[in-house]
Amino acid sequence: MAKINKNKFKQSFETKMYSLYAQSINDATDEQLLNVLCSVIKDIISKKWVDNKLDSQKEVYYFSIEFLLGRQLKSNLLNLGIENVVRESLKELNIDLDNLINAESDPALGNGGLGRLAACFLDSMASLNISGHGYGIRYKHGLFEQKFINGYQVEVPDNWLTQGGYVWETVRPNKAIVVKFEGNVNLIDKNGRLEVNHTDYLPIMAMPYDIPIIGYGNNSINTLRLFKSEVLSRDFGPLTVNARNSYGSYEDALKYKYYAEEISQVLYPNDSNYAGRLLRLKQEYFFVSAGIQDIIRKYKKKKLDIKKLNEKVAIHINDTHPTLCIPELMRILLDEEGLSWDEAWDITINTISYTNHTIMTEAMERWPKEMVKRLLPRIYMIIEEINKRYVNELEERKYDHEKIYRMSIIDNNDIKMANLSIVGSHSVNGVAKLHTELLKKEVLKDFYEHEPEKFNNKTNGIAHRRWLISANSELSDLITGLISEDWKTDTNKLKELEIYRNNKDVLEKIGEIKYSNKERLAKFIKEKYDIDVNPNSIFDVQVKRLHAYKRQLLNALHILHLYHELLENPNFDMEPRTFIFGAKAAPGYYLAKCIIKFINSLADKINNDPRIDNKIKVVFIENYGVSIAELIIPAADVSEQISTTTKEASGTGNMKFMMNGAITLATLDGANIEIFDQVGKDNIVIFGLSANEVLNYNKFGGYSALDLYNSNRNIKRVVDDLINGFIPNMEKEGREIYDSLITYNDEYFVLRDIENYIEAQEKIDKLYKNKDKWNEMALINIANSGVFSSDRTIAEYAHDIWFKGCEGNE
Numbered sequence: 001m002a003k004i005n006k007n008k009f010k011q012s013f014e015t016k017m018y019s020l021y022a023q024s025i026n027d028a029t030d031e032q033l034l035n036v037l038c039s040v041i042k043d044i045i046s047k048k049w050v051d052n053k054l055d056s057q058k059e060v061y062y063f064s065i066e067f068l069l070g071r072q073l074k075s076n077l078l079n080l081g082i083e084n085v086v087r088e089s090l091k092e093l094n095i096d097l098d099n100l101i102n103a104e105s106d107p108a109l110g111n112g113g114l115g116r117l118a119a120c121f122l123d124s125m126a127s128l129n130i131s132g133h134g135y136g137i138r139y140k141h142g143l144f145e146q147k148f149i150n151g152y153q154v155e156v157p158d159n160w161l162t163q164g165g166y167v168w169e170t171v172r173p174n175k176a177i178v179v180k181f182e183g184n185v186n187l188i189d190k191n192g193r194l195e196v197n198h199t200d201y202l203p204i205m206a207m208p209y210d211i212p213i214i215g216y217g218n219n220s221i222n223t224l225r226l227f228k229s230e231v232l233s234r235d236f237g238p239l240t241v242n243a244r245n246s247y248g249s250y251e252d253a254l255k256y257k258y259y260a261e262e263i264s265q266v267l268y269p270n271d272s273n274y275a276g277r278l279l280r281l282k283q284e285y286f287f288v289s290a291g292i293q294d295i296i297r298k299y300k301k302k303k304l305d306i307k308k309l310n311e312k313v314a315i316h317i318n319d320t321h322p323t324l325c326i327p328e329l330m331r332i333l334l335d336e337e338g339l340s341w342d343e344a345w346d347i348t349i350n351t352i353s354y355t356n357h358t359i360m361t362e363a364m365e366r367w368p369k370e371m372v373k374r375l376l377p378r379i380y381m382i383i384e385e386i387n388k389r390y391v392n393e394l395e396e397r398k399y400d401h402e403k404i405y406r407m408s409i410i411d412n413n414d415i416k417m418a419n420l421s422i423v424g425s426h427s428v429n430g431v432a433k434l435h436t437e438l439l440k441k442e443v444l445k446d447f448y449e450h451e452p453e454k455f456n457n458k459t460n461g462i463a464h465r466r467w468l469i470s471a472n473s474e475l476s477d478l479i480t481g482l483i484s485e486d487w488k489t490d491t492n493k494l495k496e497l498e499i500y501r502n503n504k505d506v507l508e509k510i511g512e513i514k515y516s517n518k519e520r521l522a523k524f525i526k527e528k529y530d531i532d533v534n535p536n537s538i539f540d541v542q543v544k545r546l547h548a549y550k551r552q553l554l555n556a557l558h559i560l561h562l563y564h565e566l567l568e569n570p571n572f573d574m575e576p577r578t579f580i581f582g583a584k585a586a587p588g589y590y591l592a593k594c595i596i597k598f599i600n601s602l603a604d605k606i607n608n609d610p611r612i613d614n615k616i617k618v619v620f621i622e623n624y625g626v627s628i629a630e631l632i633i634p635a636a637d638v639s640e641q642i643s644t645t646t647k648e649a650s651g652t653g654n655m656k657f658m659m660n661g662a663i664t665l666a667t668l669d670g671a672n673i674e675i676f677d678q679v680g681k682d683n684i685v686i687f688g689l690s691a692n693e694v695l696n697y698n699k700f701g702g703y704s705a706l707d708l709y710n711s712n713r714n715i716k717r718v719v720d721d722l723i724n725g726f727i728p729n730m731e732k733e734g735r736e737i738y739d740s741l742i743t744y745n746d747e748y749f750v751l752r753d754i755e756n757y758i759e760a761q762e763k764i765d766k767l768y769k770n771k772d773k774w775n776e777m778a779l780i781n782i783a784n785s786g787v788f789s790s791d792r793t794i795a796e797y798a799h800d801i802w803f804k805g806c807e808g809n810e
C-alpha cells in the first residue's frame with residue numbers, strides 16, 4: 001500500500017496546486033482541485049508504474065474495442081488504501097472529497113456488458129498481481145448521453161474530454177506507432193524468399209494514452225493503453241517513399257487529416273448488434289495493429305527470441321472486434337521477422353485466445369471481402385491463405401461440402417470473424433455455462449466437434465470492489481464487522497455470512513441499510529424528476545441496454561396488467577411498488593426506441609392517476625451508465641433478469657444486484673442459472689420457457705402469438721392497450737410494438753411468458769410481506785455471491801488459458 005501521511009499529502013497537494021495552476025487552494029474550482037488530487041496520486045504511484053516486465057513474467061494483453069471504466073478516483077483511493085488519509089487531509093484544507101469524486105467525468109468508452117466486463121477484468125488482473133494490460137481506442141466521444149424529450153430518447157454527443165483531457169491519462173508521443181491502410185501490395189521473389197512491398201498506403205499515427213490500473217492493496221500497477229488516431233507528424237521520423245501522405249494540395253492535406261482523426265472520433269453505439277460500417281473496420285484494424293506492433297517492439301527490445309513469443313506473451317481478444325490480431329501477428333512474423341508460414345502460424349495460435357459473447361447470429365461480425373481487400377490488402381491476403389489451408393485440412397477429414405462451407409473463414413461474400421477467431425486461437429470460451437453449452441451444441445457445433453479441446457467456459461464476474469465495497473460501503477462495513485476483512489481479497493469467505501441467517505439483529509441491519517440506500521435513490525429521483533417514490537415500496541429494477549431480447553416490454557406489459565387490476569378493484573391487495581428502468585437504445589434501433597416511448601407514456605399515465613393511490617410508480621431514469629448504476633443497484637429489492645431464455649449470453653448486472661442483496665426475478669438464462677445454483681430455489685424467483693422449449697420453437701415452429709392473444713383475456717387487454725388510445729401520446733410507437741407481437745409473431749416470446757411472469761411477480765409480492773424472510777433471502781444472496789467476483793473469473797482465465805503449461809501453474 002502507498003505510504004503517505006497527512007502532512008506530506010497536504011504539502012504535495014499545495015505544491016501541485018501552485019505548479020499546475022499558480023494559484024492558492026482557496027481560489028480553485030472543483031475541477032482544478034480534482035486535477036491536482038489526481039496528479040498527486042499519479043506521483044505517488046509513478047515509480048511503481050513501469051511496463052515492460054517481460055523478462056520475469058508472462059504478460060497478458062487484453063484487446064477490447066470497449067472499456068467501460070466508470071469514474072476512477074474512488075476506486076483508485078480504495079485500491080491504494082489511502083481513502084481515509086486523503087479524506088481527512090482534504091477536510092483540513094476545507095475540501096470535501098465527495099465533491100471531487102463526483103466532479104470526475106465518467107468515461108463511457110463502452111456500450112454495456114462487454115465493455116464493463118473488460119473494465120472489471122483490468123481491476124482483477126491488477127489485484128491478482130497478473131501483469132495484464134488493456135489495449136483499446138481513446139474515443140473522443142464515448143457512448144452518447146441520453147435525454148428524454150416528451151418521452152422520446154434524444155442522443156447528445158458525449159464529451160468526456162472537454163476539460164482539455166482526462167485526469168488519469170498520460171500521453172506518450174515517444175511510443176507512437178504507424179498503422180498502414182489501403183495501398184497496393186506486391187510480393188517480390190528475392191531468391192526464393194518473398195519480400196512484401198506495400199506501396200501507396202495511408203500512414204495513420206496511433207498515439208498512446210496510458211491510464212494506470214491500480215491493484216487492490218498489492219502495489220501492482222498495470223496499464224490500459226488507448227490509442228488516438230492522428231496524422232503522421234512531420235517530426236515522427238523519415239517518411240518512407242511508399243507512403244501516400246506526402247500530399248500535394250491543401251485540400252488533400254485536409255482530407256488526410258479528416259481521414260486520420262475520424263478513426264478515433266466516436267464509439268459505435270450498438271450493443272450485441274453489428275452494423276458493418278467501413279469506419280468500424282478501420283477502428284478495429286487501427287487499435288489491433290498499433291497494439292500488436294507495440295507488443296512486438298517491447299518484446300524485441302528485450303532481445304528475446306521471436307520464436308518463443310507465446311512463452312512470454314498471451315493475447316486475449318474480447319469478442320471478434322479485435323480478431324484482426326490474428327492476421328496482423330501473422331503479418332509481422334512473416335513479413336517483418338521472416339519466419340516461415342508454419343512457424344508463424346504455430347506462434348500465433350499459441351499466443352491468442354478468444355472469448356465469444358453471443359449466440360445471436362445478427363450480432364456476429366462479417367466483413368465484406370471487397371471492403372477488407374481494399375482497406376487492408378496485405379491482411380486480406382493472409383486471411384485468404386489461412387482460409388485456404390484450413391479448408392484443405394477440412395477436406396482431408398472428408399467433411400461434406402456444406403459443412404466445409406459453414407466452417408470456412410471466407411464465404412461467397414464475407415469474412416466470418418468468429419470462424420477466423422476460432423481457427424486462429426488455442427482457446428475459445430463462452431461467458432456462462434449455458435452459453436458455452438449452446439455454443440458447443442448449436443452455434444459452433446461444427447468447430448466443437450472438429451477441435452473439442454479448444455472450447456471452455458469462463459463464467460463472467462464483476463469487480464466486487466467497485467460494486468460492493470465502494471458502491472455500498474455501509475453493507476460492506478457490516479459484512480466486515482461480522483466476518484472480518486478477508487472477504488475483500490477472497491470473496492468465497494462471504495459464505496461465512498450464512499451463520500447469521502436466523503440472527504434477527506443482522507437481518508434487521510441488512511434491511512436498514514437497504515432502506516437508507518433506497519432513501520438516497522428516492523431523493524435523487526425527487527430532485528431530478530420531481531416524482532415522489534416511497535422508500536417503503538418494493539424497488540423493482542431493470543437496468544441494462546434496451547434490446548427486444550432483454551424484454552423490457554414484458555416488464556412494462558406486466559405493469560399495465562397490474563394497473564388494470566388496481567383500477568378494477570381498488571382494494572386489490574399488493575405491496576406498493578416502484579418500477580425503475582434505465583436503458584439506452586441504439587440510435588438506429590427503432591423498436592427499442594418505441595419501447596422507451598411506451599414506458600415513458602405509461603409512467604406518465606400511472607404516476608398521475610390518483611385512483612390507484614400511489615400503489616405503483618414508474619420511473620425511467622435517463623442516461624443509464626456506470627455512475628448512476630452505482631447509485632441504483634445498492635437500492636434494489638428486485639433484480640429483473642427476464643431475457644428470452646438462450647439469448648442473454650451471461651448478463652453481469654444480475655451479479656451486481658445479487659451481491660447487493662436484491663432478489664433475482666429471472667428466466668433460466670445466462671448466468672441466472674448459476675445464481676440459481678448458488679442460492680437454491682427458495683432464494684430466487686424463476687419463471688418462463690426453458691432453453692429447450694425455446695430451441696424447439698425456433699427449430700420446429702408451433703408458436704402462435706395470435707392464438708394466445710385471442711384465448712387469454714389478460715394478454716388481450718394489455719396488447720389492445722398498445723393501440724386503443726388508453727395510454728396517450730404513443731399512437732405510432734404502440735402500433736409498432738403491437739405489430740412486433742402480433743403481426744410478426746412475437747419473436748422473443750413475450751406473450752408466451754407473460755402469465756408465468758405475472759405469477760412470479762405475485763410470488764415476489766407475497767415474499768416481501770414477510771420482512772425477516774425477505775432479509776434472510778437477501779443475506780443468502782450476498783453470502784453466495786462470492787463466485788461472481790471477477791477475481792474468480794480472472795483466476796480461471798489465468799490458470800486454464802493464459803498461463804497454461806507455465807511453471808508453477810498446475
Ligand code: Z16
Binds near residue numbers: 117651
Ligand atoms: C455485448 O455487450 C455483449 C455481447 C456482444 O456480442 C456484444 C456486446 Cl457489445 C454482452 C452480452 O450480451 C451479455 O450477455 C454478456 O454478459 C456481456 O456481453 C459480457 O460477456
